[in-house]
Amino acid sequence: MNLIYSLHKSFELNAKRNAFCIDDKFYSYQDLLDSVIKVRKIITSNIDVIDNNIGLVINDDLETYATIFGLWMEGKAYVPVNPIAPKTRNLEILNAINIKHIFDSSSKVEYSDFKTHNVSEANTNNSTFESIKFNESNLAYVLFTSGSTGAPKGIPISFKNLNALATALDRDEEYKLKAADRCLQMYDLTFDASLTALLPALLVGACSYTVPSNVIKYFHVYKLLEKHKLTVLKMVPSIIYYLRPYFSEINAPSVRYSIFGGEKLYEDIVNDWVKCVPNSKVLNHYGPTEFTVCSNYYKYKSNKKNKSHNGVLSIGKPFKGVDCLILDEEEDIASNNQVGELCLSGNQLTSGYYKNESLNLTSFFTHKTANGISKRFYKTGDLCFMDDDGDYMYVGRKDFQVKIGGYRVELGEIEYHVRNHESTKSKNTLVIDVKNTSDNDELVIVVESIQFDTKALLEYLNTKLADYMVPKKVFFIDNFPHNKNGKIDRKALRNIIKN
Amino acid sequence: MNSEEIIITIRKSFVKILEHDNFELNESTTAKDVDGWESITHLLIMNDIEKSFDIKFKLMDLMSMENIGDLIKTIKKEIQA
Numbered sequence: 001m002n003l004i005y006s007l008h009k010s011f012e013l014n015a016k017r018n019a020f021c022i023d024d025k026f027y028s029y030q031d032l033l034d035s036v037i038k039v040r041k042i043i044t045s046n047i048d049v050i051d052n053n054i055g056l057v058i059n060d061d062l063e064t065y066a067t068i069f070g071l072w073m074e075g076k077a078y079v080p081v082n083p084i085a086p087k088t089r090n091l092e093i094l095n096a097i098n099i100k101h102i103f104d105s106s107s108k109v110e111y112s113d114f115k116t117h118n119v120s121e122a123n124t125n126n127s128t129f130e131s132i133k134f135n136e137s138n139l140a141y142v143l144f145t146s147g148s149t150g151a152p153k154g155i156p157i158s159f160k161n162l163n164a165l166a167t168a169l170d171r172d173e174e175y176k177l178k179a180a181d182r183c184l185q186m187y188d189l190t191f192d193a194s195l196t197a198l199l200p201a202l203l204v205g206a207c208s209y210t211v212p213s214n215v216i217k218y219f220h221v222y223k224l225l226e227k228h229k230l231t232v233l234k235m236v237p238s239i240i241y242y243l244r245p246y247f248s249e250i251n252a253p254s255v256r257y258s259i260f261g262g263e264k265l266y267e268d269i270v271n272d273w274v275k276c277v278p279n280s281k282v283l284n285h286y287g288p289t290e291f292t293v294c295s296n297y298y299k300y301k302s303n304k305k306n307k308s309h310n311g312v313l314s315i316g317k318p319f320k321g322v323d324c325l326i327l328d329e330e331e332d333i334a335s336n337n338q339v340g341e342l343c344l345s346g347n348q349l350t351s352g353y354y355k356n357e358s359l360n361l362t363s364f365f366t367h368k369t370a371n372g373i374s375k376r377f378y379k380t381g382d383l384c385f386m387d388d389d390g391d392y393m394y395v396g397r398k399d400f401q402v403k404i405g406g407y408r409v410e411l412g413e414i415e416y417h418v419r420n421h422e423s424t425k426s427k428n429t430l431v432i433d434v435k436n437t438s439d440n441d442e443l444v445i446v447v448e449s450i451q452f453d454t455k456a457l458l459e460y461l462n463t464k465l466a467d468y469m470v471p472k473k474v475f476f477i478d479n480f481p482h483n484k485n486g487k488i489d490r491k492a493l494r495n496i497i498k499n
Numbered sequence: 500m501n502s503e504e505i506i507i508t509i510r511k512s513f514v515k516i517l518e519h520d521n522f523e524l525n526e527s528t529t530a531k532d533v534d535g536w537e538s539i540t541h542l543l544i545m546n547d548i549e550k551s552f553d554i555k556f557k558l559m560d561l562m563s564m565e566n567i568g569d570l571i572k573t574i575k576k577e578i579q580a
Contacts, residue, residue, distance in 0.1 A: 216538040219562040226559075242542060246558035448543075478516050479540055 003166040004072050004134055004159070006203055011036070011069075014205030017179060020062060021209045021228065027062045029205065032069070035062055037129055038122045039070025039103070044130075046117065047076075047101050053142060055094050055102035055114060056080050058189040060212040063105040063119040065198075068141075068189075071103075073132045077139035077156070078103075080190045083110070084213055093144045093152055097354060136160040142354060143192055143289055154354030157192075161292040164347035168319035169200055174299055175257065175283060181206035182254075183232040186221055186239070188213060192293045193261050196285065197234040206232070218242040222250065229254035233277075234285075236262040238487075240273050241428070250276040261285035261294065263487060264394060264412075266419075267308040274302055286315035286394065288380050290363075292348035295322050296392055309393035310416035315384070316391055322346040323369060325377060326386055334385070339395050339410075342384040343367075343377040350378070383410070400490075402433040402441050407468050409443070414471065417464045418445055423457050428480060431471060432490060434497050443471035444497055451476045500578065502526070505571050512547035516540055526568030552578060 011019075015030040047054070054071055056078040058064055071078050079097055081090040083106060094102070094114065102114045109116055140162045144152035169175065177183070183201040185208040187194035201208045209228055211220045218239045224230055229252075237260050243250065255277040260270075265284045274282060282300035287293050298316025300306055307314035318324045325333060326340040334340035345367075352360040368374050383395040396412035403409065414431045418424050428448035436442040445457075454474040461470045481492035506524050514520045517535040522528070530536045536544070548570075549555055554577035564570050 216541055218538070219558075222558060223562055243558070246561075249558045478518065479543055 001163060001167045001170050002134070003163050003199070003203075004132055006166070007069060007199075008073065008129075008132060010203050010205055014179060017205050018207040019202065019205075020065065021207055022060060022062060023210075023212065026207070031062060032066055033129070035066030035119060036070045036073065037127045038119050039063075039067050040074055040130060041127050042103075042117050042119065042122050043070065043074045043076065046115070051076075051100055052139060053077050053079050053097050053099060055099040055104075055111070056189075057083050057102060057104035057106055057110070059083065059105045060210055061105050064103075064189070067103045067105075067119060072140060072159075075133040075135055075138045077141050079142045079144075082188060082190050082213070085190075089152065093154075096144075096152070097142060097154055134159065136163070141192075143190065145289060153356060153359065155289050155350050156352075156354055157289075157292050157350055161348050161350065162195075164321070165195075165292045165294065166199060166203075168294075168321065168348070169196070170203075171320060174281065174297075175200070175259070177201060177204045177206055177232060177257075179205035181231045181256070182228050183208050184211070184221060184224060184230050184234060185209060186211040186217060186235060191262070192289050193234070193236070193285075196259075196261065196293050201232070222246075225250075225252050225255070231255060232257045232259070233280075234259040234261065236260070236487075237265045237269070238263060240269055241266075244269060244272065245426075247272050247276050252277050253279050255280040257281050257283065259283045259285055261287070265313045266311050267306055267313045268311060270300055270306075270313060274300070284313050284315060286392075287348075288344070288378070288382070290350045290378050290380075291322075291344045291346070292350070295319060295344050295346070295348065296324070298391065307387070307391050307393065309385075309395060310412050311419060312394050312412065312416075314391050315394050318344075318392075319346075322348070323375060323377070324386070324392065325367065326384060327379070336388050337385055339383055339385045341398055342380045342382045342392065344380060345369075345375040345377040349376060402443075404433075404441055404443060404468050407466070409469050411443075414443065414445075414461070414465060414469055417461055418457070421457050421460045423452060423454070430480075430488065430490075430493075432493060432497070434494055442473065443469070444473045444475050445471045446475045446477055446480070446493060446497070448478070448480055449476055450478075500575070502571050505574055506567070508551050509548050509567070509570065509574075512544050512551060516543045516547060524567050526566065526571065528567040529565065548574070554578060554580075 011029045011033045018026045019029045019032045020027045058080045068078050102111050102116045104116050136159050139156050140159050142154050142156045144154050177200050183206050185197045209224045258280045284298040285294045287295040296315045296318045298314040323345040325343040328334040328340040366374050367377050381398045383398050384392050386392050396410050400411045411431045418429045430446050433441045434444050475497050481489040483489045510524050522533040560573045
């Protein structure tokens, strides 16, 4: 599939249908197309052909969405920055990639050092749709994620990568949207999971219902679900973790698909969630940004035994055309059921981190596959194993594997048992390694709760885990620190515990 | 229980969860007026208020609260229920 041409075809074919519902206002595909034409006019009138990477301040409005497609149809990439992120970090990103032009629909110009363009102010009457400029090797977007060195690292994704993703999703018989679908778009556009929420909907002429950034997301998701009887929900699992105490009030038979992605998905919560969405298929998507959003997924089976490890639902099988490898500690291919680092190869794989040769040398490698072809692989940093059926199980992050007294300890395993104890079952918990005063790693259970007696919990863990795996301390916190994608910020948490 | 008495009790939950008392609470106060009152702390504050009054909020009520005045109304409704 060529995504850009298919999107344009869908915009024209579905011109009268609604494309977006933003802040309770509907916009048709014609409105979207008109806005895309404006964006393209601004580009051709103001931006040099050689300026390929364009900044985009992501607001919750039609102009911001139209800018993505306008840039793509002009063969350019968007580099999203979040207006609520610290400006210094945004400037670091924009300068790292030599951005000259920024599209910003905000009423106040924040980035005056750059040439800024506001689509709503453009005067482009009577413009027609010009032919699409497409080159597979051009970049479609560059996303920045936090790097271990503190500086954000840029992940460039080309149209070839994006087309491979669109093709994989298109071929997937389990996940077929239709024009009448009403789809949730809750992701911030700096998070690539936004694309697997948006693109399938736009390709069939369905309507996407957006969640603004300044609201309580889990409430807003429920509000949209109730008001508009949404049919497709792509969400981070934390949405249902927050809604869990209120599941008994949720009854959404309209939902056809619940797709999760971005975090570990716990099987026990899904078992409860499916009662709220009795007609829904549940898919667990997995994939790193470096591999264009999604490489694997698992289809949850209602009323049957599902595959999970330490309570975390399987990430299933790779898409067709995706090669998965598990490397053991010696970097040899692991056997079935042996835990190692998941490595991915295929057309969705990024060309490498932006101007970061040292990281590229350690993150990517070439490997000869079974049929003798050399392929480039990416080390995901995720520990997984493949079972005898070819399904992959997520074990944890490689950097969450710590050594305690020389023993390798997987934090996810301890977390699993913590989550199973009566005193912590209904609470948010995690296990973290913290350097103690003698500079040794020490395990700490962190519980999002007011303080309670933990004697019974620790005694229970002693019956389930080897003694070196049982945390010696329990830390209570009112709320976990989260990063802007809603994931728990372990680094910040470690600092809070240390202090 | 009148609105003033309810405010005194809910203020305790806000101070406990947010770990500061640098805010005013009156019927027109919204999340914007109180540092740290955001999506994650909101549920914690509401859970603490539920315990103080021995009530359970409904999801719909929690969502439609725009300000402290709405919260007080909901608490009164739940106490009487």
